[in-house]
Structure formats: C-alpha cells, structure tokens
Amino acid sequence: MRVLQICSKPPVPSIDGGCKAMNNITEGLLSKGVSVKVLTISTDKHPFLKDKMDSKYLKNTAIEHCYIDTSIKPVDAFLNLCKSKSYNLSRFYCQSFEELIISNLKDNEYDAIILEGLFVSGYINSIRKNSKAKLIFRAHNVEHEIWERNSKNERKGLKRLYLKKLAEQLKTQEIKVLKDVDVIASITQKDKNQFEQLGCKTPIKVIPFGISIKDYKITEPTQFSFFHIGSMDWMPNQMGIKWLLEKVWNKIDKSNSRVTLRLAGKNMPDWLLKLNQKNVEVVGEVDDAIDFINQNQVMVVPLFSGSGMRIKIVEGMALGKTVIATTIALEGIDFIPNKNVIVANTKEEFINAINWCLSNKEETKLIGENAKQLIQEKYDNDMIIKDLINLF
Secondary structure (H helix, E strand, C coil), X not given: CEEEEEECCCCCCCCCHHXXXXXXXXXXXXXXXXXXXXXXXXXXXXXXXXXXXXXXXXXHHCCEEEECCCCCCHHHHHHHHHCCXXXXXXXXXXHHHHHHHHHHHHHCCCCEEEEECHHHHHHHHHHHHHXXXXXXXXXXXXXXXXXXXXXXXXXXXXXXXXXXXXXXXXXXXXXXXXXXXXXXXXXXXXXXXXXXXXXXXXXXXXXXXXXXXXXXXXXXXXXXXXXXXXXXXXXXXXXXXXXXXXXXXXXXXXXXXXXXXXXXXXXXCHHXXXXXXXXXXXXXXXXXXXXHHHHCCEEEECCCCCCCCCHHHHHHHHXXXXXXXXXXXXXXXXXXXXXXXXXXXXXXXXXXXXXXXXXXXXXXXXXXXHHHHHHHHHCEHHHHHHHHHHHC
C-alpha cells in the first residue's frame, strides 16, 4: 500500500501536539510496512529543519517541503472580511506547493492520500484532477468551533465581531471540505458527532491520537508541583493561563505557601516572561517535554476554547500525572471523573481541586496511576494504526 501524507507543517521535529499527531501516523504506518511519502508546508513559525530529522526518517518518507509566508497581513485580513473565503485558510495556499503535489501525483500512484487538517484542504481540486487515490481528511479538530469559542470569550466588541466573522468563513469552507473527500478520520467522537450535525454524509471513522507507550518512561517527580505545558503562541492556551493566574492561583490555601506552579512551552509571551507572581515559575521552552512532565505531579489545563484532542494531556496521563482540566480540554479522552482525571470548569472548582490535591497527595497519585492505565488500554498507537489501515 502506498500513502501520500500532506501536512500543514513539518511533522518532525515533533515540537507540538499537531506535529506529534501527524508523525505518529507516519511512524505507525511505516511500522506496518506501508509506504509513506510526506509533503509538507514550512513557515517561519514551523520551519523545515532537515538537520533535526534522522537519516532513517528522511529515507523512509522522502519528505519534501515548500515554504509559504503565512504571516498575517492586516490589509489583506481586513479586505478579506468582504469575501466568503476564509483568510485563515487562504494563507496556506501557494502555487509552488500545489505544483509540488501535482508533480508527485504524476510521478507516483498512491492508494490513499491523507490531508492532515483543514489548512491543506485548498489543494483538493488539484489532487482530484491528478489522482484516483482515495482522499482521507484527517480532522484534528472542528476548526470553526475554535474560533467560535474564541469570539465568545473575547470581551472587546470589535475584536469579538472580527473573530465571529472568521468563524463563519471557516465553517462555510469546513462544511464544503467534508463533502469533497472520500472519508473523514476524526480524532474524537465529539468531533464526529458535530460533523454529522452539520449534515455531513461522508463516512466518518474515529481515529484518536495514539502514543507509543514504550517511549514514555516514568521517573519519580522531584517535587509535588503543579504545571502546565503547551504552545504559548496559541490563543486558547494564553487565555487559559491568564485566567488561572488572575482568578485561581492567588486563592490557593495560604498554608501551602511552598506550592509552585511551573509554566512551560514554546513562544512564551513577554507578559509571562516578565511575570513576577509568588509561587509561579515561568520555565519557557524546554528541551525535553517528557523530562519536564516527569519532574512534576499535577497538570492543570484551564482551557475554555479550542477543539479536538489535547495531546499534552494524553502524554501527561501516560506518564502517570494527575490532570485537573476543563471539560473542553478533556474532549476526546474517555475519562471517568475523579478516577483517572479531575474535572474543573469554574474558578471555585479549580481552587477546590488544587487544594484537595495538596491535602491528599497519596490519593492524587492514585488518580495519576489510573490515568496511565487508561492510556495504555485505549490510546496505544499500534492498535490505532491497525484501525486506520482497516479504514483504507
């Protein structure tokens, strides 16, 4: 079987959840003897770093890339408000990348083509004209839902209206893409349900994010600390951490004055780097996310917008960490409240959950152990890849 995988950013090095979700599909298919060719967009935010890709990966995927300037241009963004097409998606279209795709399709015959997310959907027409391969849309999330939630959480009137418009444009194009592909590989059951509610008649199979359990070696944490790790150039993460610091962290039981909140992630904004708040350590980007997670005990994820599956939560659970998170953050994970995660959606619930963990450390660790067992049973990548191959 030959598969072409088209990505909106280089899957390797796997510096964030989206990269890991794509690369785990690549590595999983290769491990099952499937031939995989990778074509990817590269950007200033996600450059193509060949020197950080091992020779085996380069040989097995024959990866090729095309640079696109996806930076937001204020004039274009404003003028696009009068159009029906999404400005978010149009930034990822480039004739050079289209030509690279067409060239590959003319030189090779593929059985299946995976579109990794909505941002590479602008090439569907060219793919259809040059290939008879089945087209699989790998839906990492319901993209327009992220922007709908962002607009609802935005207080400023004009910005809220602008975000709402972006969401409407995205929704229109997302619905069209659902009709234009042969099958949808949804990352969560919730996303599948939403696509069906949008009137989608295309077959949908839930193919969640999976991890290779053997890659997650657990070491005892050096301290009973609370932590968050995630890409801090993503608006929902910034909004969530700002809320946590302003509404929750100052209200934690004063008798626990030694408790620490550690914040890690790439592209940490200046306001966080300059933060001078008691019992908060801004670590910034870390060399090894698994090592950082292992150093701490309780992961806090105050996410109030976004969609899809939070990969860092899956990784934290695989490493036996207790997770305190919102219902939105836990979407796509088949959890049982207070058994393998702690659900908190309000200021009071977060405060109570954090104080409970501080007062019940052994019970807290037990929740983390249950979390690890859940991931081993339901999110092992080997099992998920078998489902994907059956889908093909």
